[in-house]
Amino acid sequence: MLSFIGPRRRHGEVGLGLALVIPVVVIMGGLVLFPLLSTIVDSFYRINPMRPGTPFTGLANYAELMKDAAVQRSWVNTVYYVILAVVLETAGGLGVALLLNKLRHGRRWLLAAVVLPWCLPPVVNAVVWLWIYNPSYGLLNGMLQASGLTSGSVVFFNDPKLALLLVTIVHVWRMMPLTAVILLAALQSIPEELYQAAKLDGAGALKSFRLITLPLIASGLAIALSQSTVFAFNLFDEAWILAGSSLDTRTVMIQVYMLAFQNMKFSLGMALSLLAMLASLLVSLVYVLKVYRETRYD
Amino acid sequence: MSPRSLKSIGGKVGTGFAITVLLIWSLGPIYWSVVTSLTSPTDLISSTPRFWPSHVTFEHYARLFGSTSLSQGNEVQSVWPQFSAALINSLITSAVATLLTVGIAAFSAYAFVRMRFPGRDLLFVLVVATLAIPAYTVMIPLYRLMISLKLVDTYLGVSLIYVSAFLPLALWLMRSVYQAMPLSLEEAAWLDGASKLYTLVRIVMPLAAPGLIAAAIITFLNAWGQFLIPLVFSPTLATKPLTVLIPEFVGRNYVDYGLINAAGIVAIIPPVLVVLLLNRFLVSGLMAGATK
Numbered sequence: 001m002l003s004f005i006g007p008r009r010r011h012g013e014v015g016l017g018l019a020l021v022i023p024v025v026v027i028m029g030g031l032v033l034f035p036l037l038s039t040i041v042d043s044f045y046r047i048n049p050m051r052p053g054t055p056f057t058g059l060a061n062y063a064e065l066m067k068d069a070a071v072q073r074s075w076v077n078t079v080y081y082v083i084l085a086v087v088l089e090t091a092g093g094l095g096v097a098l099l100l101n102k103l104r105h106g107r108r109w110l111l112a113a114v115v116l117p118w119c120l121p122p123v124v125n126a127v128v129w130l131w132i133y134n135p136s137y138g139l140l141n142g143m144l145q146a147s148g149l150t151s152g153s154v155v156f157f158n159d160p161k162l163a164l165l166l167v168t169i170v171h172v173w174r175m176m177p178l179t180a181v182i183l184l185a186a187l188q189s190i191p192e193e194l195y196q197a198a199k200l201d202g203a204g205a206l207k208s209f210r211l212i213t214l215p216l217i218a219s220g221l222a223i224a225l226s227q228s229t230v231f232a233f234n235l236f237d238e239a240w241i242l243a244g245s246s247l248d249t250r251t252v253m254i255q256v257y258m259l260a261f262q263n264m265k266f267s268l269g270m271a272l273s274l275l276a277m278l279a280s281l282l283v284s285l286v287y288v289l290k291v292y293r294e295t296r297y298d
Numbered sequence: 299m300s301p302r303s304l305k306s307i308g309g310k311v312g313t314g315f316a317i318t319v320l321l322i323w324s325l326g327p328i329y330w331s332v333v334t335s336l337t338s339p340t341d342l343i344s345s346t347p348r349f350w351p352s353h354v355t356f357e358h359y360a361r362l363f364g365s366t367s368l369s370q371g372n373e374v375q376s377v378w379p380q381f382s383a384a385l386i387n388s389l390i391t392s393a394v395a396t397l398l399t400v401g402i403a404a405f406s407a408y409a410f411v412r413m414r415f416p417g418r419d420l421l422f423v424l425v426v427a428t429l430a431i432p433a434y435t436v437m438i439p440l441y442r443l444m445i446s447l448k449l450v451d452t453y454l455g456v457s458l459i460y461v462s463a464f465l466p467l468a469l470w471l472m473r474s475v476y477q478a479m480p481l482s483l484e485e486a487a488w489l490d491g492a493s494k495l496y497t498l499v500r501i502v503m504p505l506a507a508p509g510l511i512a513a514a515i516i517t518f519l520n521a522w523g524q525f526l527i528p529l530v531f532s533p534t535l536a537t538k539p540l541t542v543l544i545p546e547f548v549g550r551n552y553v554d555y556g557l558i559n560a561a562g563i564v565a566i567i568p569p570v571l572v573v574l575l576l577n578r579f580l581v582s583g584l585m586a587g588a589t590k
Binding site: 012013014016017018020021023024025027028030031032033034035036038039042095096099102103108110111112113114115116117119120121122123124125127128129130131132134136137139173177178181182184185226230234236237240241253256257260261266269270273274276277280281284 | 313316317320321323324325327328330331334342343344402405406408409410413414415416418421424425428430431432434435436437438439440441442443458459461462465466469494495519522523524525526529530540541542544545548553555558559562565566569570572573574577578580581584585
């Protein structure tokens with residue numbers, strides 16, 4: 001395409017191209033790639049500033065993680081968060097996207113209101129919800145009592161199952177907008193004629209949703225699913241603000257933070273963060289493959 | 299009335315109901331926080347929740363911004379020294395991270411789209427693949443690295459970590475923006491003898507402004523909301539941002555909800571302004587980043 005540009009010019013282009021990406025190479029290489037590689041390597045050593053030396057310990061860190069009850073609990077909690085958050089965000093996000101796509105007037109303003117929770121600092125969200133959940137004077141208790149569902153105040157975070165749900169709700173409140181926006185973009189790319197044709201052929205709303213909408217938003221759905229999975233796997237802020245280091249709500253990321261920065265077991269934390277990353281990548285990959293396979297038109 | 303018009307009325311009512319629920323879900327908690335921040339401490343601990351403050355008070359804000367203030371008749375120390383430092387830290391780290399990220403992405407994304415150099419595609423795939431790696435994964439070695447470089451608790455250190463975390467998304471976004479632009483304009487400029495760099499800065503970038511604004515907004519919001527990174531890398535008020543300071547208002551035995559909600563409202567002013575004023579760019583950026 002650029003054949004009219006002489007070889008001398010091409011040569012300059014290589015130099016300029018490389019010059020422009022050098023900052024990317026330096027920053028990403030130095031602050032992501034190198035630390036990632038050293039996470040992998042160091043997870044086979046014992047690195048603890050409180051103890052002398054950094055001996056090679058093979059899989060000892062991983063073995064210790066397998067036995068640790070707190071680590072196991074944090075995995076169980078995280079799996080619960082991921083399943084619940086992904087289901088709620090996808091169902092809610094799809095509903096919101098369908099609603100927004102249907103609107104002719106005021107879509108922009110409703111969209112602004114929908115996106116707002118995603119834009120706010122997660123810490124502030126969590127603090128706001130902490131007050132709503134307050135056992136003595138919180139809004140949730142007030143509403144439950146006013147409606148006669150409960151009598152007396154409930155300390156929600158005393159119930160481990162409920163605590164997990166309440167943390168998830170705060171996370172979903174923040175992350176659902178992203179799913180909604182991604183799915184809205186996918187919905188808007190579907191040509192209107194397809195629906196008219198389906199209507200002429202006598203297809204009902206449900207049938208045209210299943211046969212037109214769902215296959216055509218499949219790639220958006222895969223992106224939304226993997227986004228929400230990765231974010232739920234790395235849930236930290238909401239759980240930390242709402243319940244601190246409590247085992248009932250502790251996530252893998254909180255466990256990593258505590259291992260590394262409170263107990264100074266650096267290499268143990270690195271091994272765990274590596275496992276968490278692999279797990280979230282694996283689940284995302286499963287979605288992408290599954291969604292593509294099930295909705296591909298041949 | 300015919301069944302058809304009944305059905306359409308039913309549909310309208312259903313849509314209206316859905317919109318109301320959605321608005322309450324999205325804005326209700328924020329409204330509640332605003333109300334709380336304007337309610338006096340004694341009203342906050344009344345047994346029935348009030349949906350609007352019966353007597354509006356600014357005493358929580360006075361404790362954030364005043365030098366000293368009155369609380370239940372006693373003069374108490376305000377938190378202005380810590381609060382102002384954290385506010386400034388949040389602004390500086392977010393602004394530096396945004397400028398660096400968008401600046402680097404604006405130039406290098408163009409190189410990834412329009413220039414040929416060895417390793418171009420491999421490098422791009424590698425960088426974008428790190429989108430799936432949260433900054434948390436590499437935080438421990440990063441911490442040791444930052445200690446050895448003496449960059450812990452410095453603006454430069456925190457901002458650089460933000461850049462490394464948000465650059466892949468900005469690059470991805472800017473690449474899709476440049477890809478969507480017609481090549482003919484640039485070719486015309488090159489034929490007129492303009493250099494590649496001149497063409498990029500004077501012709502391409504102004505046209506890519508909406509994309510640059512979108513990338514800047516998303517980076518800024520991400521940096522402004524960060525918690526875990528500054529929790530580790532900003533231990534003192536030298537660089538500690540609002541997101542780390544606000545949870546510290548949660549005491550061990552007693553939580554001052556009026557104060558904490560007032561501080562939260564101040565912290566959400568920049569994001570709220572962005573949504574109100576720049577919503578168009580934000581949404582188009584999120585959509586482009588998500589679908590391309």
